[in-house]
Amino acid sequence: MKSFDVAVIGSGPGGYVAAIRCAQLGMKTTLIEKYNTLGGTCLNVGCIPSKALLDSSHHYHDAITHFEEHGIDIPGDVKVNLKQMIARKQGVVDQTTKGIEFLMNKNKVEVFHGLGSFKDATHIMIKGETEETIEAKNIIIATGSKPSTLPFIEIDKERIITSTEALSLKEVPKHMIIIGGGVIGLELGQVYNRLGADVSVVEYMDRIIPGMDGALSRELTKVLKKQGVKFYLSHKVKSVTRKGKEVIVGAEDKKGADVEFKGDYCLVSVGRRPYTDGLNAEAAGVKLNDRGQVEVDDHMRTSAANIYAIGDVIRGAMLAHKAEEEGVMVAEILAGQQPHINYNLIPGVVYTWPEVAAVGKTEEELKEAGVPYKSGQFPMRALGRSRASMDTDGFVKILAHKETDEVLGVHMVGARVADLIAEAVTAMEFRASAEDIARMSHAHPTYAEAVKEAALAATEDRPLHI
Template sequence: MKSYDVAIIGSGPGGYVAAIRCAQLGMKTAIIEKYSTLGGTCLNVGCIPSKALLSSSHHYEEATKHFEEHGIEIPGDIKVNLEKMIGRKQAVVDQTTGGIDFLMKKNNIDVFEGLGSFKDATHITIEGKDAQEIEAKKIIIATGSKPSTLPFITLDKERVITSTEALKLKEIPKHMIIIGGGVIGLELGQVYRRLGAEVTVIEYMDRILPTMDAGLSKELNKVFKKAKCNMMLSHKVQSVERHGDEVIVKAENKKGEVVEFKGDYCLVSVGRKPYTAGLNAEAAGVKLNDKGQVEVNEHLQTSASNIYAIGDVIKGAMLAHKAEEEGVFVAETMAGQKPHIDYNLIPGVVYTWPEVAAVGKTEDQLKADNVEYKVGQFPFRALGRARASGDIDGFVKILADKTTDEVLGVHMIGARCADLIAEAVVAMEFRASAEDISRMSHAHPTFAEAVKEAALAATEDRALHV
């Protein structure tokens, strides 16, 4: 039987990053993955493939709708080759997962393919090509999450689908009905709307992206409506039925009326749930809560002192970069170091176009906490760079403490916000004031100038370009 200092169950962003950091710190490390490729949901059927399709569909939309205004004329019809687009997406995935294989070899990490389950707190059985058992002094659970559904919906994975199937369709839907106005539904909805599908988004709450700043939700909703997406807010889905190639969805609106929607595909994107199937956690003395999450303390330690858990399988935002931070945190904790994670400063991003990004507190949260704050906001359309590229939708909003001027939250929607949000994270990590940001030179012309201008607006309302 092979013995290790640490074994990680699951090879998503949390698991493989934890493995690398453990190896860097001198631990003999093993990682167990039930599928034939490493990288988990994010690299295989989540973050990476969805961004590849968003990029490809964005190029198509630019070519069909915006090239002409730039003086670029393309003779003949521009067509979508969906098979080739999906093929490129898979090539990106294969290259990325192959990179994880390389990193495992580089760091001398043993990789086991198969379903890892606890025999006890220090032994893991692996059911795969070859059934085997390994021993580890410490173990990290990084088994991630799976798409959720509603109890009355039958996912046939052909017409009634999850994000996994939506990433590999063989045809462009005529009408895709999307249940859920969160990140996954909006990103994939935008992909297929760009490619020509009619798209209907059905959201239970009164706005899309209900956990983000209300202003961001309102602005992105306008963008989707401008693209002629049907945005059905405050609608409670009652039933989903498939009849041949047709899917019928019934939902109740806020007036109590039942509305019927007919499409050829229905994407169910109502969130994700922790994945612990087959883990046999009880054999190791690991407790789960009533939501199916692994219970952990402030050190991400489970009820079994030598076992830790990270990522989507524990409480908190289901984000790849949150899992990565936790993977490093646990590795360094096991090595006797004293790392820290500020969960308030883990940014959230939606990769639609315009992109949406946020970090820190929302206005609703500050109001609920009775914190007095001031707001600085700046529109992208006032930027020279935005006008030059034609990306004028959106704004940057900075929330700062009314007394101290410390930045408490930054919320943005617009071009390149997925990258711009890092500036806000750095500033808030060092507890910068709005005035601190406003006095830093930002290159001109750039989208980043919107951050400086929003900081100026929060500092005595003195933005320069509005």
């Protein structure tokens, strides 16, 4: 029987990063993955493939809407080759997952392919092409999540689909009905809207991206409506049925009236659930809560002293970068170090175009907590860089403490704000004030100037360019 210092179950961003860090710190490490490829949901059917399709569809959308204005004439019709678009997406995925294999070999992490399940707190049975049992002093559960559904919906993976199937469609839908106005639904909705589908988003809450600052929700709604996406907010879905190639979604609006939507595809995008199927956690003394999450303490330790859990399978935001931070944290704890994660400073991003990004407290949260604050906002349309690229939608909003000027939250909509948010995270990690950001030199012309201007607006209400 093979023995290891650490066994990691699950090879998503949390799991493979945890394995790398454990190996770097001198521990004999193994990684167990039930699928044939490494990388988990994020690399295979999540973050990476969705961004590939978002970029491809963005190029097509620009070609049919903006190229002429840029002075680029294309003879003949611009057509979508969906088969090639999906193939390119898969190429990106394959290259990325092979990169994880390289990293495992480089760091001497032994990889097992098969379903890992606990026999007890130190032994894991791996069922793959063969069956074997390994021993590990410490174990990290990083089994991630799967798409959720509603109890009355039967996912047939053909017309009634999840995000996984939406990444590999063989045709552009005529009318895609999306249940759920969260990140995943909006990103994939924009992909197919750009490619020519009618897209209807049916959302139970009274706004899209409900966990983010209200100003971001309002701005993204306005922009996506302008692009042709239809929104049905405060609608409770009650039924989803299929008749041949038609899908019928029955819902109830906020007045209690019945509403019916008909389309050829229905994307069910109502969140994700922690995935522990087949783990046999109880055999190791690992407790799950009533939401199916593995219970952990502040150090990611489960109810079993030598077993830890990270990422989507535990509480908190289901974000790849959150899982990575937790994976590193557990590895360093096992090495006797004292790492720390500030969950308030883990950014959230929506990769639509314009992008949406945020970190820290929302305005609603500050009001509810009774924290005195001031707000500074600057529109992207006032930037020369935005006008040059025709990306004038959006803004940057900075929330700072009214008395100390410490930055409490930063909320952005605009071009490349998924990258810009790192500036806000850095500033807040070092407890910067709005004035600190306002006094930093920002290159001109850049989108980042909006951050400086919003900080000026928050500090003394004196932005320079509006």
